[in-house]
Amino acid sequence: MTDPVLSLTGVSRTYNDGHPVMALRPTDLGLAQGDHVTISGPSGAGKSTLLNILGLLDAPTEGSYRINGVETRTLGEATRGAVRGQIFGFVFQAFHLLAGRSALENVELGMLYGPHSPRRRRQLARTALERMRLGHRAHADPRQLSGGEKQRVAVARAIACEPRVLFCDEPTGNLDSENTAGVLDLLDELHRDGLTVVVVTHDHEIAARGRRRLRVVDGVVSAW
Template sequence: MLALDGVQRVFEDGHQIYALRETCLSVAAGDFVTVTGASGSGKSTLLNILGLLDTPTSGSYRVFGNETTQMDERLRGSVRGQMFGFVFQAFHLLPGRTALENVELGMIYRPVERKTRRSLALAALDRMGLASRARSDPRTLSGGERQRVAIARAIAGGPSVLFCDEPTGSLDSANTNMVLEVLEEIHREGLTIVVVTHDPVVARRGLRRLKVHDGRVSELIPDGNS
């Protein structure tokens, strides 16, 4: 489904900073991958490249066999909008819009007809256990509820891959567990998920676990050793 081959991401700040070094990684359909690493290790850069939010400095990145590094931003945006969903720590919900409207807005750039957005948004909120909160302003929701609205927004249009960047970073333990249960449920239904996290509790829920250290990606074996 996703394949990085020799990918590097280098930033210039008076000298070269290697955020990713010679990374080779494949993500198969149905994977549940968690990615850990210290702050500044390169884990968010990895997610941004996988999600087509950033481009490699060198190397190859294929999505469903299609090379993406030579795509212009319009085409990259089209692939991103049709195939990927995103959940972030900060929720990014619009105040003054209902939970339902926020979920509908997430489908603007997806190949979903306008007339079907509402029914899909309602179904996604119901899946998250939030049908009764569809007309609520996000400001009246708890942190856990807001994150579930954000997940509903990300999955309503039927993405092939869900990318989550610290999705539980601002939640307490009870809400963290609730969000993880939601992610595991939609994964069991077939969605491929990649989660970046600093939390070892979250990382252990992945079926595949990656660690990024100084821009180098390694896969952990089940006992936690690389």
């Protein structure tokens, strides 16, 4: 697949839990390969809704979302999952690592349903951990890792399958200032090497690191 261009046209998202709530108001937005975008705003403003739509984790209620000109709203769930696994990686605030499995095995699990053989998964996982400066911790149980190391394992898991876009939702929310700086520096490095990086954050200092900055307030997306 060629490098993706992500395009939202009039995209909105409404949830209905007894009464309709518009979490994301009609939005036009384009993201190109090589972007480094931060999305900031208060809690509940619609930041994660926007990220989930971009990452094909959720579907818009109205509007068009195209990847390389292909309309995603008409794709079946299996195809959406295949596209998501092929070009997107995800890092969340919670590490989602399995205790009792080594760091290496946790990274491999992210590729379990992909096209790679077990041998290739092991190779990609080792490469990703080395990239995160964690080759020496490959056989450590997550319970033996610091918070910063856990998040770096989570980033390794996200990049092991060599995605073209990395979505990060509050990736430093559980980290102290030192580990936050280390993880953000690694994300900057990944971007310099050509990966498109999109970071959702409520922290203005983290948001300021983006080359392109968006703000979401009451479901309205604007540049700042």
